[in-house]
Amino acid sequence: MTQVMLHNTMSNRLEPLAPLHAGEVRIYTCGPTVYSFAHIGNFRTFIFQDVLRRFLRSQGYRVLQVMNVTDVDDRIIQNASHAGVSIREYTEKYIQAFLEDISTLNIEMPEELVRATDHIEDMVALIETLEHKGLTYRSDGSIYYRIAKFPEYGKLSKIDTHGMKAGARVDVDQYEKDDARDFALWKAPKAGEHFWETRIGPGRPGWHVECSAMAMKYLGDTLDIHTGGVDLAFPHHENEIAQSEAATGHPFVRLWLHAEHLIIDGQKMSKSLGNFYTLRDLFARGHKPSTVRFLLLSVPYRRQLNFTDDGLKQAENSIERLRNFVDRLQTAKFPAGSNPEIVKRVQKAEADFDAGLADDVNTALALAALFDLVRDVNTAMDRGGFLQQDAPRILAAMEKFDAVLAVLKDDDADKLRKLGLGSKTPALPPQQIETLIEERLAARRRRDFKRSDEIRNQLADSGVIVEDTKDGSIRWKYK
Ligand SMILES: [Zn+2]
Numbered sequence: 001m002t003q004v005m006l007h008n009t010m011s012n013r014l015e016p017l018a019p020l021h022a023g024e025v026r027i028y029t030c031g032p033t034v035y036s037f038a039h040i041g042n043f044r045t046f047i048f049q050d051v052l053r054r055f056l057r058s059q060g061y062r063v064l065q066v067m068n069v070t071d072v073d074d075r076i077i078q079n080a081s082h083a084g085v086s087i088r089e090y091t092e093k094y095i096q097a098f099l100e101d102i103s104t105l106n107i108e109m110p111e112e113l114v115r116a117t118d119h120i121e122d123m124v125a126l127i128e129t130l131e132h133k134g135l136t137y138r139s140d141g142s143i144y145y146r147i148a149k150f151p152e153y154g155k156l157s158k159i160d161t162h163g164m165k166a167g168a169r170v171d172v173d174q175y176e177k178d179d180a181r182d183f184a185l186w187k188a189p190k191a192g193e194h195f196w197e198t199r200i201g202p203g204r205p206g207w208h209v210e211c212s213a214m215a216m217k218y219l220g221d222t223l224d225i226h227t228g229g230v231d232l233a234f235p236h237h238e239n240e241i242a243q244s245e246a247a248t249g250h251p252f253v254r255l256w257l258h259a260e261h262l263i264i265d266g267q268k269m270s271k272s273l274g275n276f277y278t279l280r281d282l283f284a285r286g287h288k289p290s291t292v293r294f295l296l297l298s299v300p301y302r303r304q305l306n307f308t309d310d311g312l313k314q315a316e317n318s319i320e321r322l323r324n325f326v327d328r329l330q331t332a333k334f335p336a337g338s339n340p341e342i343v344k345r346v347q348k349a350e351a352d353f354d355a356g357l358a359d360d361v362n363t364a365l366a367l368a369a370l371f372d373l374v375r376d377v378n379t380a381m382d383r384g385g386f387l388q389q390d391a392p393r394i395l396a397a398m399e400k401f402d403a404v405l406a407v408l409k410d411d412d413a414d415k416l417r418k419l420g421l422g423s424k425t426p427a428l429p430p431q432q433i434e435t436l437i438e439e440r441l442a443a444r445r446r447r448d449f450k451r452s453d454e455i456r457n458q459l460a461d462s463g464v465i466v467e468d469t470k471d472g473s474i475r476w477k478y479k
Helices: 040-058 074-083 087-104 120-132 207-219 230-248 279-284 289-298 309-331 340-358 363-383 390-405 412-418 430-445 449-461
Strands: 005-008 013-016 024-029 062-069 112-115 136-139 142-145 183-187 196-198 201-205 223-229 253-259 262-264 305-307 464-468 474-478
Touching: 005 253, 024 040, 024 207, 040 062, 040 223, 040 253, 040 262, 040 279, 040 289, 040 340, 040 390, 062 087, 062 207, 074 087, 087 412, 112 207, 120 136, 120 142, 120 183, 120 196, 120 201, 120 207, 120 230, 142 230, 183 207, 183 230, 201 207, 207 223, 207 230, 223 230, 230 253, 279 289, 289 305, 289 309, 289 363, 289 412, 305 309, 309 363, 309 390, 309 474, 340 363, 340 390, 363 390, 430 449, 430 474, 449 464
Parallel strands: 024 062, 024 223, 062 112, 223 253, 262 305
Antiparallel strands: 005 013, 136 142, 142 183, 183 201, 196 201, 464 474
């Protein structure tokens, strides 16, 4: 097992991953707020987390990952009230869309995907603990955290908060508080809006308390890893630390990992610039799920990712290269035997791939190891240095790489169809395509060109491209 090193925002250094529970890594991930569709910047962070968890599993760790779904916040409550529906009804559509999106991008489901509205009691209990410790105050029916009582505040983001004036826009809350840094743990109900009747009074939870309560409920007082976008470090994660550490007296998180921003064509993504994309926007423009996944994972998470049409084109070509390579390994015929040089070469690629990811999830290094292997093996095949028994060994390595990358399976067309996009005709199953290709060959051999053309058109209509290869065999792929 390679020693995994991760960059901890708290220490600003690479640190070895050393899970608290032997063999199991416990991860908390700040999830989506479900008042609209998630944008591709969100998915950059979610894909980083997916690559991390897939890599840890490939290294033999069990992963216990919790992701929250924020299905209660000011916007959700307002929008639900305006629409005259319950919070559940209002958020359901966006939760379903999020689940579809992560499955379309091959993002694995976390072991626990938890809704804030199912954990009000846990949040109330945490707020009570903080109240008993004298860390809170009440004002107009809301309960606030008194940051002056938590001297370590700011240790994660290194932001000096002492000079912050009341009224400074530190948090999105529009409530009265004693200190600009203070934040609402519990918010008094507003007329006509939904609230919960609880032991600490009527109202609804603040956003920050959600994550602390749910993380500790499922993962214990101290988590191995907490991830999120870089914009969450302050104030959200500082507030999580203040709540959790003051309540338990233990360190909340051992390793804080923050993913950098995604920008579009060198500019910040924003609705006013017209460059704000959801996944579905990209699919509607003809991009494939695998392309988007590849582009989002190809840049190491601590570097800003510039999302461009060129980048999408390159990502699509890269995947094409990998899929063609696997296809060649599966279908081409080579001389019998095994070449020890090839075996050594693939072992090196596997070691380099793992070493890249163990180096703070450096996906650029891992991909370089993979594409170097593809280049060298293709060259060996062209020159006759590749032997038949080498094929299964390389295919096994490709399967290992893809357990982390998850881009090899050619199912883009099916996925788009499920989202109501792309071609309306269902894809032909591979077996049926093979049979049709055989039948077309037979028709040509008996000079039945009418039948041969019919089959070619049928395949083209189903989005199947048939190619003749150098060695005389026939290859096909989905458009
Ligand atoms: Zn959070």
